[in-house]
Amino acid sequence: MAMTTFKRIIKAGFLNFKRNGSISSAAILQVVNTLAIITTILLLQAVLHSALTQIKDKVDVTIYFNVGASEEKITALKSSLEQLPEVAQVSYTNADDALKLFRDRHESDYPTIQALDEIGTNPLGAYLNVKAKEVSQYENIANFLKSDNTLVLGSTSIIDKVNYHQNKQVIDRLNIIISGAQKFGFLLTLYFIISSVIITFNMIRLTIFISKEEIGIMRLVGASKMHVRGPFMIEGAIYGVVGTLITLILFWPVTSWLGRNMTDFLGINLSSYYLSNIFQIIAILLSSGIILGIISSSLAVRKYLNK
Amino acid sequence: MIYFNNVSKIYKDATALSDVTFTVEEGEFVSVVGHSGAGKTTLTKMILAEEHPTEGTVFFESINVNKLKSKELTKLRRRIGMVFQDFKLLGNKTAYENIAFAMEAVGRTEKEIKSDVPHVLELVDLGHRASHFPSQMSGGEQQRLAIARAIINQPELIIADEPTGNLDPVNTHEIVQILKKINDLGTTVILTTHNRGVIESVNKRVITMENGKIIRDTKHNK
Numbered sequence: 001m002a003m004t005t006f007k008r009i010i011k012a013g014f015l016n017f018k019r020n021g022s023i024s025s026a027a028i029l030q031v032v033n034t035l036a037i038i039t040t041i042l043l044l045q046a047v048l049h050s051a052l053t054q055i056k057d058k059v060d061v062t063i064y065f066n067v068g069a070s071e072e073k074i075t076a077l078k079s080s081l082e083q084l085p086e087v088a089q090v091s092y093t094n095a096d097d098a099l100k101l102f103r104d105r106h107e108s109d110y111p112t113i114q115a116l117d118e119i120g121t122n123p124l125g126a127y128l129n130v131k132a133k134e135v136s137q138y139e140n141i142a143n144f145l146k147s148d149n150t151l152v153l154g155s156t157s158i159i160d161k162v163n164y165h166q167n168k169q170v171i172d173r174l175n176i177i178i179s180g181a182q183k184f185g186f187l188l189t190l191y192f193i194i195s196s197v198i199i200t201f202n203m204i205r206l207t208i209f210i211s212k213e214e215i216g217i218m219r220l221v222g223a224s225k226m227h228v229r230g231p232f233m234i235e236g237a238i239y240g241v242v243g244t245l246i247t248l249i250l251f252w253p254v255t256s257w258l259g260r261n262m263t264d265f266l267g268i269n270l271s272s273y274y275l276s277n278i279f280q281i282i283a284i285l286l287s288s289g290i291i292l293g294i295i296s297s298s299l300a301v302r303k304y305l306n307k
Numbered sequence: 308m309i310y311f312n313n314v315s316k317i318y319k320d321a322t323a324l325s326d327v328t329f330t331v332e333e334g335e336f337v338s339v340v341g342h343s344g345a346g347k348t349t350l351t352k353m354i355l356a357e358e359h360p361t362e363g364t365v366f367f368e369s370i371n372v373n374k375l376k377s378k379e380l381t382k383l384r385r386r387i388g389m390v391f392q393d394f395k396l397l398g399n400k401t402a403y404e405n406i407a408f409a410m411e412a413v414g415r416t417e418k419e420i421k422s423d424v425p426h427v428l429e430l431v432d433l434g435h436r437a438s439h440f441p442s443q444m445s446g447g448e449q450q451r452l453a454i455a456r457a458i459i460n461q462p463e464l465i466i467a468d469e470p471t472g473n474l475d476p477v478n479t480h481e482i483v484q485i486l487k488k489i490n491d492l493g494t495t496v497i498l499t500t501h502n503r504g505v506i507e508s509v510n511k512r513v514i515t516m517e518n519g520k521i522i523r524d525t526k527h528n529k
Contacts, residue, residue, distance in 0.1 A: 004417070016399060214398065217395045217396070217397060218397070221389075223381075224381055
């Protein structure tokens with residue numbers, strides 16, 4: 001009995017969807033709008049995320065050592081830094097390499113090279129390059145370096161300077177921008193999702209408003225609430241499924257164009273991002289579309305069912 | 308079968324029914340006559356509990372219809388077949404599906420639907436219209452379809468609210484004959500109309516209403 005009713009409800013849902021051609025198309029278009037906004041936001045977040053990662057990657061702190069500082073002490077400091085939970089990576093450049101890099105960098109700067117040659121010895125010390133996991137953690141690392149005497153005896157004496165304090169302002173500002181961008185992105189996402197959900201909800205309500213009289217007739221004929229509401233919910237779910245398919249198909253050429261032409265500008269290949277995350281995107285769109293369709297329909301019908 | 312006890316219905320500033328008392332016995336054919344606004348439609352809506360009385364009670368057999376919960380009300384409505392002036396057919400369903408829907412609503416099987424629907428469509432002479440939508444049918448055909456839908460579940464009572472209001476005399480005559488046939492087969496019928504000709508052709512008990520009151524009931528006059 002329940003199975004028969006279920007089958008009938010599904011059949012009626014599909015039949016209504018087919019017969020309400022123009023209304024169904026309008027509802028689907030609106031669902032596509034919502035899902036397109038959600039997809040755009042997903043892609044924008046990927047762009048934002050990759051941009052932030054790249055910026056974060058460029059931030060580091062360099063510890064310059066005095067000329068002639070013993071490699072043993074530097075290695076001890078390096079390993080104690082590596083044990084800090086905030087530290088992602090520490091790379092060591094010895095004095096010879098530092099000189100070589102300096103020469104390479106100033107290859108075309110003749111006076112500098114000449115001055116170096118005149119000195120005869122290597123005026124540069126070794127240095128450690130420290131990358132933190134989060135931009136906000138550089139402060140802790142800098143503090144650690146100030147107080148590290150207890151950990152590695154005498155290491156302060158070998159440190160010439162730490163460029164954190166020079167970079168501090170830039171790092172702090174970057175920190176504010178990153179957290180601001182994340183908050184702003186979240187609020188914008190929330191705004192677009194809520195507004196398009198409300199619009200879709202009302203669109204579906206309108207399609208059901210047209211059937212208001214039919215709902216009343218069905219009740220008069222003795223149909224149970226579920227028997228009346230069911231087909232509308234199925235119709236809503238169909239809007240969601242068809243809307244998802246259309247959105248997925250629309251974004252395929254869009255992302256592949258962006259991947260071909262905008263990868264350098266955006267810093268991420270959206271085409272490969274779209275394709276490699278396609279199953280997650282399908283899951284998000286399908287569930288949003290179906291839930292939106294079913295809930296809107298069922299709420300809208302409820303209004304007329306109780307009359 | 309139906310008992311109205313001192314029923315009044317007062318809307319904000321208009322009285323639709325005023326102290327109405329009458330009973331309808333099983334198997335009766337009762338015509339309710341009166342001008343528009345006399346309270347005929349309000350009366351039928353009271354039986355289906357679509358409207359609630361301001362005062363008084365309405366009973367269907369031993370059930371006080373105004374005390375029913377949503378589910379019980381659905382069950383009650385399944386025992387009553389309704390026919391309306393504006394047909395109230397489901398516009399996006401074919402003639403066949405309109406009747407099938409009423410059967411599905413009460414939980415009849417596919418087998419029953421397949422055997423009964425063509426039969427009842429033949430009964431109201433619409434066998435050839437099974438796959439047509441209401442918008443493709445004439446007023447008379449739509450009303451015959453509405454009657455077919457009303458009787459498909461063998462209700463104990465048929466309420467026909469101005470069923471001939473939108474029809475020409477030929478179709479009106481047909482509809483009245485169908486209702487009489489249904490009554491002859493044992494179903495109670497309540498028919499509201501403002502058409503004297505219809506009452507004369509039915510030639511059964513007539514309740515006359517005016518301004519929400521019963522001013523004459525041929526049952527008591529006979």
